[in-house]
Amino acid sequence: MPTITTPGYNFLRGRAKREAADFLRDWSEDGLGAQEISIVSLLRHIERKERLPRSELFVNGFEHLWEIVPTEELGGLTRRLQDLLSSRMNWLNNQLPHICFVLPPEVTFIPTEHKCLRLRNGETIDLYDIFGNIEQGASTDHYKKGFNVMT
Numbered sequence: 794m795p796t797i798t799t800p801g802y803n804f805l806r807g808r809a810k811r812e813a814a815d816f817l818r819d820w821s822e823d824g825l826g827a828q829e830i831s832i833v834s835l836l837r838h839i840e841r842k843e844r845l846p847r848s849e850l851f852v853n854g855f856e857h858l859w860e861i862v863p864t865e866e867l868g869g870l871t872r873r874l875q876d877l878l879s880s881r882m883n884w885l886n887n888q889l890p891h892i893c894f895v896l897p898p899e900v901t902f903i904p905t906e907h908k909c910l911r912l913r914n915g916e917t918i919d920l921y922d923i924f925g926n927i928e929q930g931a932s933t934d935h936y937k938k939g940f941n942v943m944t
Contacts, residue, residue: 800848800889801939802924804910806896809934810851813893817849827851827893832858835892836874839881848890855894856912867916875923886940908936 805813817827827849835852838845862870878885896910903909907921908929920927920936927938 799937799939800886800891801937802927803891803893803930803938804855804896804902804908804920804927804936805893806900806902806934807898809930809932810893810895813935814851817891817893827891829853829895832894836877839877839885842881842884845888845890848888850890850892852892852894856896856900856910856918859912859916859918860914871918871922878923882940902933902936 803813814827828847829851830846830853832852832854835845835850837843858870858874859867897913899913901911903911903917907919908927909920910918912918924938927936929935930937
């Protein structure tokens with residue numbers, strides 16, 4: 794069972810996503826569970842400091858950001874994401890959301906000192922550059938991080 798009781802960022806694949814859905818349905822005040830939104834919608838809410846649609850979110854498309862940005866601009870994408878998330882850290886903390894990035898099976902976690910993702914196109918994303926230290930959850934399909942970016 795994914796341990797997602799603490800608000801923050803979660804990266805989920807496969808069975809971990811199904812278990813999180815069950816857990817968040819029980820955890821949510823209204824019993825509805827997590828709402829699915831796109832990464833673009835999430836980033837727009839964060840950028841504009843717009844109230845998130847729910848406290849429990851399944852975010853789709855995180856891996857697609859690296860597929861649409863030209864290779865020479867990937868470092869800029871990583872810095873912009875880190876800057877946005879760190880500048881909105883207090884705002885996010887006040888909302889106490891469970892943000893679950895749902896990853897497809899072909900995106901894999903690479904067991905290195907810094908948690909990395911290998912995308913289907915072979916690109917590697919070092920999650921440390923965006924989120925800081927990420928810890929493994931209850932399985933190899935679940936990694937998590939609280940809202941203190943870059944620690």
